[in-house]
Amino acid sequence: MAGFDKVVTSYAEAMAGLEDDMTVIAGGFGLCGIPEGLIAQIKTMQTKGLTIVSNNCGVDSFGLGILLENKQVKKMVSSYVGENALFEQQLLNGELEVELTPQGTLAEKMRAGGAGIPAFYTATGYGTPVGEGKESREFNGRPYILEESITGDFAIVKAYKADRYGNCIYRHTAQNFNPMAATAGKITVLEVEEIVEPGELEPSQIHTPGIYIDRVIQGCFEKRIERKVLAK
Amino acid sequence: MAGFDKVVTSYAEAMAGLEDDMTVIAGGFGLCGIPEGLIAQIKTMQTKGLTIVSNNCGVDSFGLGILLENKQVKKMVSSYVGENALFEQQLLNGELEVELTPQGTLAEKMRAGGAGIPAFYTATGYGTPVGEGKESREFNGRPYILEESITGDFAIVKAYKADRYGNCIYRHTAQNFNPMAATAGKITVLEVEEIVEPGELEPSQIHTPGIYIDRVIQGCFEKRIERKVLAK
Amino acid sequence: MALSRDQIAMRVAQEFQDGDYVNLGIGIPTLAANFVPDNIEVMLQSENGLLGMGPNPTEEQLDADMINAGKETVTAATGASIFNSAESFAMIRGGHVDFTVLGAFEVDVSGNIASWMIPNKLIKGMGGAMDLVAGAKNIIVTMTHADKHGNSKLLQTCTLPLTGVNCITRIITDLAVLEVKQGAFHLTERAPGVSVDEIKSKTAGELVVPNEVPEMVFA
Amino acid sequence: MALSRDQIAMRVAQEFQDGDYVNLGIGIPTLAANFVPDNIEVMLQSENGLLGMGPNPTEEQLDADMINAGKETVTAATGASIFNSAESFAMIRGGHVDFTVLGAFEVDVSGNIASWMIPNKLIKGMGGAMDLVAGAKNIIVTMTHADKHGNSKLLQTCTLPLTGVNCITRIITDLAVLEVKQGAFHLTERAPGVSVDEIKSKTAGELVVPNEVPEMVFA
Numbered sequence: 001m002a003g004f005d006k007v008v009t010s011y012a013e014a015m016a017g018l019e020d021d022m023t024v025i026a027g028g029f030g031l032c033g034i035p036e037g038l039i040a041q042i043k044t045m046q047t048k049g050l051t052i053v054s055n056n057c058g059v060d061s062f063g064l065g066i067l068l069e070n071k072q073v074k075k076m077v078s079s080y081v082g083e084n085a086l087f088e089q090q091l092l093n094g095e096l097e098v099e100l101t102p103q104g105t106l107a108e109k110m111r112a113g114g115a116g117i118p119a120f121y122t123a124t125g126y127g128t129p130v131g132e133g134k135e136s137r138e139f140n141g142r143p144y145i146l147e148e149s150i151t152g153d154f155a156i157v158k159a160y161k162a163d164r165y166g167n168c169i170y171r172h173t174a175q176n177f178n179p180m181a182a183t184a185g186k187i188t189v190l191e192v193e194e195i196v197e198p199g200e201l202e203p204s205q206i207h208t209p210g211i212y213i214d215r216v217i218q219g220c221f222e223k224r225i226e227r228k229v230l231a232k
Numbered sequence: 233m234a235g236f237d238k239v240v241t242s243y244a245e246a247m248a249g250l251e252d253d254m255t256v257i258a259g260g261f262g263l264c265g266i267p268e269g270l271i272a273q274i275k276t277m278q279t280k281g282l283t284i285v286s287n288n289c290g291v292d293s294f295g296l297g298i299l300l301e302n303k304q305v306k307k308m309v310s311s312y313v314g315e316n317a318l319f320e321q322q323l324l325n326g327e328l329e330v331e332l333t334p335q336g337t338l339a340e341k342m343r344a345g346g347a348g349i350p351a352f353y354t355a356t357g358y359g360t361p362v363g364e365g366k367e368s369r370e371f372n373g374r375p376y377i378l379e380e381s382i383t384g385d386f387a388i389v390k391a392y393k394a395d396r397y398g399n400c401i402y403r404h405t406a407q408n409f410n411p412m413a414a415t416a417g418k419i420t421v422l423e424v425e426e427i428v429e430p431g432e433l434e435p436s437q438i439h440t441p442g443i444y445i446d447r448v449i450q451g452c453f454e455k456r457i458e459r460k461v462l463a464k
Numbered sequence: 465m466a467l468s469r470d471q472i473a474m475r476v477a478q479e480f481q482d483g484d485y486v487n488l489g490i491g492i493p494t495l496a497a498n499f500v501p502d503n504i505e506v507m508l509q510s511e512n513g514l515l516g517m518g519p520n521p522t523e524e525q526l527d528a529d530m531i532n533a534g535k536e537t538v539t540a541a542t543g544a545s546i547f548n549s550a551e552s553f554a555m556i557r558g559g560h561v562d563f564t565v566l567g568a569f570e571v572d573v574s575g576n577i578a579s580w581m582i583p584n585k586l587i588k589g590m591g592g593a594m595d596l597v598a599g600a601k602n603i604i605v606t607m608t609h610a611d612k613h614g615n616s617k618l619l620q621t622c623t624l625p626l627t628g629v630n631c632i633t634r635i636i637t638d639l640a641v642l643e644v645k646q647g648a649f650h651l652t653e654r655a656p657g658v659s660v661d662e663i664k665s666k667t668a669g670e671l672v673v674p675n676e677v678p679e680m681v682f683a
Numbered sequence: 684m685a686l687s688r689d690q691i692a693m694r695v696a697q698e699f700q701d702g703d704y705v706n707l708g709i710g711i712p713t714l715a716a717n718f719v720p721d722n723i724e725v726m727l728q729s730e731n732g733l734l735g736m737g738p739n740p741t742e743e744q745l746d747a748d749m750i751n752a753g754k755e756t757v758t759a760a761t762g763a764s765i766f767n768s769a770e771s772f773a774m775i776r777g778g779h780v781d782f783t784v785l786g787a788f789e790v791d792v793s794g795n796i797a798s799w800m801i802p803n804k805l806i807k808g809m810g811g812a813m814d815l816v817a818g819a820k821n822i823i824v825t826m827t828h829a830d831k832h833g834n835s836k837l838l839q840t841c842t843l844p845l846t847g848v849n850c851i852t853r854i855i856t857d858l859a860v861l862e863v864k865q866g867a868f869h870l871t872e873r874a875p876g877v878s879v880d881e882i883k884s885k886t887a888g889e890l891v892v893p894n895e896v897p898e899m900v901f902a
Contacts, residue, residue, distance in 0.1 A: 144351075176732050180767060462537070
């Protein structure tokens, strides 16, 4: 009766099956709520030609930035990459493709991908470079553009606590893109601060039900702070 | 500094502004998680010609069924109305219009309405009477139909606990359609079992943020059970 | 002899694998939960917003806020999660539920299913059925092979309003197990003691019968 | 004299009403939070998933899991809620946020805004700006009236890639408050001591000037 026990004990097992040229959807906002150990494992695996879907690309030496450094990334789908000098350099060199996507559209594309919705209309980006080449249509007199959903071969997600079935909760604003990313991977891997037994999490307070999760690994997090600002 | 205190003390205040021929979106699944007092208030107000968007229409003598009895409903948008003999009778008499909508499509239409998404594609209903007259389109070789979002003049929602700002949590499966309904009303009224002070609910465990809620009222619930089935 | 409702449910339960997430419709499908083999575990999804549905409550456990999609009072199993209707159907329509088992009025050789409406007679609504047949990874239809008048429910083309198109791949009836593929029903098992001829006579749609049709095996 | 950054923020804060939900962009908009009048309360939305943003933390409160959309460490105010990014933008795009205040490179008389990209120079991305200008009920643009070379940022037609179209209705600069309507900038207030002529000379797009242009009033 091990069918629902998703806990794996090595990062190799956690990311088994990741291959060159795959698409990986990553949770996190900046350096907050990122699956640090899973990213490190991708670096260890030396997988090349990856398409990474993530709101940001970390910083130069931390988070997804280490995969850029290691030239494993072919394409980034992100809303904001301004924290990353290496990014700009690789982009200008032509080593890297980028698909800049508004933050809300990106979140909704992931959710739609997980929810079986292939496309939706949004006002965001109409009349801007984001809307170029996309169908536009009026509803109730307002113009909208058609955006298609995103799914990944893998999704890598960071949560606070998960039970062995993959039911999990996120802590504070480390939630961000993680719940949507979790739904949109063919294989979704969850790295958590603490693994608990099924039944320990209150059912109606679970943020991501275990049905979306394929593997759970206990991580060890540095939790680097990008912009430490203290009260004056 | 009363700007965020949404608590009202009378049902008349809670439903003030409801007029004939308006659209009301109601949370609840069967008799579970329904805003009993708000429904009763609509009956008291004798508002006519209402369009009610709700997964079900209660039973003959309880829930939204009392508005049917009182002939206040012009049209129902629902997925399942099989518990309601009066419904069938009024429909066959031509007194009532009905728009049968698949349950998942109904939930998504409400969510989309609240989220500024005017329309989305879904595979549900393609090739069936639900898809008739709707645009269909292929994505990745599979056909989908276009469904438009729903918003209401009012949304009536039932939660377990809310704070004065309208932040709330739902209890067990009484959650159901309530969170989506809450987002989709021009005026959203929340009837709750208990009102608490801001700060008492854990921020990351709030199901519906107060920004969606216009009025909060403390209710008194019968919580009738539609099908009591006990362990053998 | 034709299977009882319990026996159909028993045969359905043989399809499940350890770790499957399963949505069971009202009627025979729900009974399948009683026959899940001891050595595997499945988790039941109820589309009103519950993953990990437990048994019906005792009088002490009874709670009006805890119901299933059939509106019956239930409990939550250990490790359950509870969520809103949009999330529940995101799960269903996004293909995350492994099995949907549901009843039908008719199924045809194209994998179309009619299960929700009989014009001028039944106007209850489709509930979540259209979402379930559009979204689940594997769909099993359970029904009697013929209606009470002896008319086949396995047709060349459905006559009633459809619930979904090209979506049914497996049917388990009181007489047989059939695959739906390449525009035909393919007989794969028969109920113990039921002849291939009886199945043929009660199947209106094109039926492919292999040389050997094994009987269903019940443990 | 031209307003300081703090004074622009102070003027912005006068727009808010008690009970408003407000999203403040990076820079001058963020400063507006410091000048909310004592007799009203607003709740700050941070698009990474926080409604009810509190002040920056003390060393003891510091928590890597508690940041705002500018990636700065913050706290949660009493009555805050925290949610995922899809929910956060559902809130924004569904028109539930009362005010968005953001900076811009250029605004034009059609209410178009360019704020996220300078071709061949700046490729940071739009973040949530396109969603915010498409969704908020009221949008205020804050910026200096002219760039550091003296070139007007209020144009007849934006020259840079747009963030949104037909969405800006109010602009608060270091020199003036302007409404955008009927294809023109309408001057409604000027900074104390700033002449209408100076504003005219620094406004490239069509400008409508009423007979009387009151000075801004600071409490």
